[in-house]
Amino acid sequence: MSSPHTVDALIVGAGPAGATAGYVLAREGLKVLILDKARFPRQKICGGLVTWKTLRVLEEIFGISPQTLRSQGTLFHSTREYTLRNRRRLLFAEHQRDPFYFVDRGRYDQFWLDKAIAAGADAVQGDRVTGVDPDAGMVHTRGGKTYRGKALIGADGVLSRVKASVMKHAAGGRRHYHGMAAAMVAHVPDREDMAVPGLSFGYVPWGYAWSFPGPGYRNYGMLTLKTRGAKNLRAAFHEFLKSRSGADIRRASIYSRLLPYGCFTDVAGSKCTLLAGDACGLADPFLGEGIFYAHRSGQLAAEAILSTHRVGWSPLNQYRHLLRRSIIYELQFASAWQHILYRLLRLGDYRLLAISVRYFHRPIEDVVQGRRSFNWRHRHNPALYQMAARCLF
Ligand SMILES: Cc1cc2nc3c(=O)[nH]c(=O)nc-3n(C[C@H](O)[C@H](O)[C@H](O)COP(=O)(O)OP(=O)(O)OC[C@H]3O[C@@H](n4cnc5c(N)ncnc54)[C@H](O)[C@@H]3O)c2cc1C
Numbered sequence: 001m002s003s004p005h006t007v008d009a010l011i012v013g014a015g016p017a018g019a020t021a022g023y024v025l026a027r028e029g030l031k032v033l034i035l036d037k038a039r040f041p042r043q044k045i046c047g048g049l050v051t052w053k054t055l056r057v058l059e060e061i062f063g064i065s066p067q068t069l070r071s072q073g074t075l076f077h078s079t080r081e082y083t084l085r086n087r088r089r090l091l092f093a094e095h096q097r098d099p100f101y102f103v104d105r106g107r108y109d110q111f112w113l114d115k116a117i118a119a120g121a122d123a124v125q126g127d128r129v130t131g132v133d134p135d136a137g138m139v140h141t142r143g144g145k146t147y148r149g150k151a152l153i154g155a156d157g158v159l160s161r162v163k164a165s166v167m168k169h170a171a172g173g174r175r176h177y178h179g180m181a182a183a184m185v186a187h188v189p190d191r192e193d194m195a196v197p198g199l200s201f202g203y204v205p206w207g208y209a210w211s212f213p214g215p216g217y218r219n220y221g222m223l224t225l226k227t228r229g230a231k232n233l234r235a236a237f238h239e240f241l242k243s244r245s246g247a248d249i250r251r252a253s254i255y256s257r258l259l260p261y262g263c264f265t266d267v268a269g270s271k272c273t274l275l276a277g278d279a280c281g282l283a284d285p286f287l288g289e290g291i292f293y294a295h296r297s298g299q300l301a302a303e304a305i306l307s308t309h310r311v312g313w314s315p316l317n318q319y320r321h322l323l324r325r326s327i328i329y330e331l332q333f334a335s336a337w338q339h340i341l342y343r344l345l346r347l348g349d350y351r352l353l354a355i356s357v358r359y360f361h362r363p364i365e366d367v368v369q370g371r372r373s374f375n376w377r378h379r380h381n382p383a384l385y386q387m388a389a390r391c392l393f
Contacts, residue, residue: 004138007031007122009305010149012129012139012162014040014113016291017277018155020061020298022116022123028306032121033147035139037128040113044105045185045255047212047221047288049197050075052098053370054292061299062115066101074111077102077213083198084357086350088243092357096365100197103291104215129156132165134273151305151315152273155298158258160279166270179263179281181207181288182230183223184237186252190217202350203236204229206342211244220244220252223288225261261285262338264331266324269316274301282327285335287368293327300326330373 009025011018014036026032036042055066069075078099084092117123124145131140137152139162154162158180190213200209207224222237224230241249260278262285268275276282276297283290304319344352357364366372 004146004148005033006148006150007033008149008309009033009151009153009302010137010139010147011035011121011153011155012132013154013156013160013277013279014038014116014123014125015044015109015155015157015277015294016112017279017294017298017301018153019109019112019116020295021153021155021276021302022121022298023112023119024061024299024302025305026116026120029120030306030309032116033149034113034116034121034123035127035129035141035147036123036125037142039125041106041110044109045257046105046291047185047210047219048103048105048108048214049212049289050101050103050291051289051369054295055101056370057292057295057299061295062112064115069103069111072111073104074108075101075103076215077195079196079213081196083196084353085198085200085202086353087200087202089350091350091354092361094357094361096361096369098365098369098371102197102213102215129161132162132273134162134166134270137272150272150309153298153301153305154269154273154275154279155277155294155301156279158260158278160275162273163275163279166273166275167267178227179261179285180226180258181223181261182226182233183221183257183259183288184233185219185221185255185257186237186241186249187214187217187255188220188241188249188252190214200240201345201353203240204233205346206338209237209240223259223261226258259283259288260290261288262335264328264335266320266328268320268323271314271316274304274315274319276301280323282331285331285338286341292370293331296327297323 008030009032011022011034014034018034022032022034078101080095080099127141127143129139130142137149140146154160195213197212203209204224206228209222212219224233260281260283263281265281268280277294282293282297300322304315308315
């Protein structure tokens, strides 16, 4: 058998996590190969909402400003307005300090992959990874190729084959669904008067519905924790769509997807293999925001590899340390809020939600946008947060 094509860093998945890791590693002169089963630009079903912290992390890593992203069409919309509803009933409408931005994921993901390639990474598209040996950093593809990386990054999304091989259970098996949300999304031809993003609670337990602007269509979606509310998701989603009087459902394209919703892990790999982005469950269990965590974890995985590859050590401990410090702690708190919020909503008390958002919307917005992390609040109020952490985790 011929020896596998070997590189310093092999990355499976060219989404935001894989492209970011590829960019950071290639920029430092490592030999990088990114593999993806799709050919880019590929369609990625997503709400497309990005927050202030995402734009900051992109500026930090790639040196690219929001103005540049806007001028070349990757960011197609931004707005400070948003609404919260209990089903159709308006609970809250507000202008926030920082806008929500909306991206077209096809163009967005292509943009970051192009940056990684321009920095020196190679990319093989249209060949699916079908087998992984995480301890050897080796993968086999449907096209019959074998590749090996001195380090391997699994950035292959929510149903990650690399994660399944690290955790030694089957992708799509029962254990795989723990802490995941099932989502349905409809792309409905746009009406200009509906540019304000909104969230609606009350259709499903442990989840919410959204109505976001999309590039040329309105993006309606609904998510719920797979183990709690997925049985009634289809019926609830159709009820939600019908309630939107402007939505011409007959012309809509409808999709079902999974996303991480509390299944984050700091196990994060084995020996020379690291998991990043959705493959590591790194999405906010409150809103489902994952684009920020994909970029950040891709960057951290790359930094862990850079700091250990010359001495030949495993990057795993360093990566776990970086993850815990800047991501896992945040997700643990978000997870605790997820539990508190959905337990309250199960009691049917939406007044409490409306009142809390009305009086605390600035601190809530600061956490959602990332201007004030839970970590920051902890540093400024250690006694309160230590007590909260003891009660919640
Ligand atoms: C319905 C929905 C709505 C969402 N809305 C938002 C939102 O509004 N804002 C937000 O921040 N986040 C949102 N998310 C989450 C966000 O999309 C993800 O967190 C983010 O895309 C994760 O990036 P990633 O790079 O880890 O994975 P992905 O973007 O999923 O990229 C993984 C890549 O791996 C490739 N791949 C997979 N398997 C293989 C294989 N076997 N071999 C080779 N390649 C493979 C895929 O083709 C893909 O290109 C949403 C998710 C869903 C499902």
